[in-house]
Amino acid sequence: MKIFGQLGALQAHVGEALGVGEWMTVDQPRIDQFAHATHDRQWIHVDPARAADGPFGATVAHGFLTLSLLPALCATAFHVEGSRMGVNYGLDRVRFPAPVPVGSRIRAACRLLEYTPLEQGAQLTIEATVEREGSEKPVCVAQMVSRRYY
Numbered sequence: 001m002k003i004f005g006q007l008g009a010l011q012a013h014v015g016e017a018l019g020v021g022e023w024m025t026v027d028q029p030r031i032d033q034f035a036h037a038t039h040d041r042q043w044i045h046v047d048p049a050r051a052a053d054g055p056f057g058a059t060v061a062h063g064f065l066t067l068s069l070l071p072a073l074c075a076t077a078f079h080v081e082g083s084r085m086g087v088n089y090g091l092d093r094v095r096f097p098a099p100v101p102v103g104s105r106i107r108a109a110c111r112l113l114e115y116t117p118l119e120q121g122a123q124l125t126i127e128a129t130v131e132r133e134g135s136e137k138p139v140c141v142a143q144m145v146s147r148r149y150y
Contacts, residue, residue, distance in 0.1 A: 002018055006081060014113070034068070044059065084149055088144070106131065
């Protein structure tokens with residue numbers, strides 16, 4: 001994990017990698033909890049028996065589940081000391097190029113695309129590329145826009 005001593009230190013790293021996070025396992029209970037919370041109970045996500053005969057041979061995580069894990073995945077990639085609060089401001093480009101079969105391990109590589117100073121903080125645009133262990137294609141690529149305050 002890369003550690004930055006202060007928020008302003010990020011400005012010098014626009015266009016650079018901020019770090020690669022730790023692996024996280026996407027298991028069936030996590031998929032089921034997400035399905036329950038979002039009311040998206042499509043069989044490809046929650047019915048292992050039926051999904052075994054489906055296109056991926058097993059259940060797969062919702063794309064939006066992968067997207068919702070970005071803050072946790074990026075939190076293990078880099079840390080900014082002295083930042084008292086972060087706010088999700090939005091997303092720009094989001095794609096799900098490959099599925100996340102149940103039991104997969106995923107992690108995020110984070111790259112700083114933009115740094116815009118704000119009063120008491122900065123707006124950051126971070127490209128997060130989520131990879132699945134053993135897969136050549138990423139499972140999610142998203143540009144996250146957040147505001148951090150000191």
